[in-house]
Amino acid sequence: MFLVDWFYGVLASLGLWQKEAKILFLGLDNAGKTTLLHMLKGKRLYAKVDVVVYLVDAYDNERFAESKKELDALLSDDALANVPFLILGNKIDIPYAASEEELRYHLGLNNFTTSKGNVNLNESNVRPLEVFMCSIVRKMGYGDGFK
Numbered sequence: 001m002f003l004v005d006w007f008y009g010v011l012a013s014l015g016l017w018q019k020e021a022k023i024l025f026l027g028l029d030n031a032g033k034t035t036l037l038h039m040l041k042g043k044r045l046y047a048k049v050d051v052v053v054y055l056v057d058a059y060d061n062e063r064f065a066e067s068k069k070e071l072d073a074l075l076s077d078d079a080l081a082n083v084p085f086l087i088l089g090n091k092i093d094i095p096y097a098a099s100e101e102e103l104r105y106h107l108g109l110n111n112f113t114t115s116k117g118n119v120n121l122n123e124s125n126v127r128p129l130e131v132f133m134c135s136i137v138r139k140m141g142y143g144d145g146f147k
């Protein structure tokens, strides 16, 4: 019962409860996608995408370049043009995980806005993209990103 309450509570607090949104979770293998899905519950297929959540293992610096390559491909994909991207730098509970600044640098995101929620979604030709550091297992950080 606690888990169920917690789940509804989280959805409500994220403004997702009883709202329709199609979210695409992406990231290299082992980045934490499945863990996040289990955390949010409800596995389903996402057809038309309203938002992309791209997970990066912030501890695994050996794969930052590979992750950047995949992210770049997604950002330049016509099918995802203007779709908002939430980049989650996961696993910051592990010592020596990259900081947000380091991750931004390695993913080549320094030129993207960091307004953290103050983006006007109606503004044309501006792709909202935000980086949030998180630890999914510690249940911290990703909630702010979804908000």
Ligand SMILES: Nc1nc2c(ncn2[C@@H]2O[C@H](COP(=O)(O)OP(=O)(O)OP(=O)(O)O)[C@@H](O)[C@H]2O)c(=O)[nH]1
Residues within 6 Å of the ligand: 027, 028, 029, 030, 031, 032, 033, 034, 035, 036, 090, 091, 092, 093, 094, 134, 135, 136, 137, 138
């Ligand atoms: N320390 C730590 N480990 C995490 C965190 N989130 C996920 N993990 C671990 O990272 C590993 C991979 O997580 P998954 O959710 O399976 O990753 P995935 O992105 O679904 O990987 P694939 O299914 O292979 O694409 C698991 O052992 C998780 O327990 C976190 O916040 N901190």
Ligand SMILES: [Mg+2]
Residues within 6 Å of the ligand: 033, 034, 035
């Ligand atoms: Mg998985």
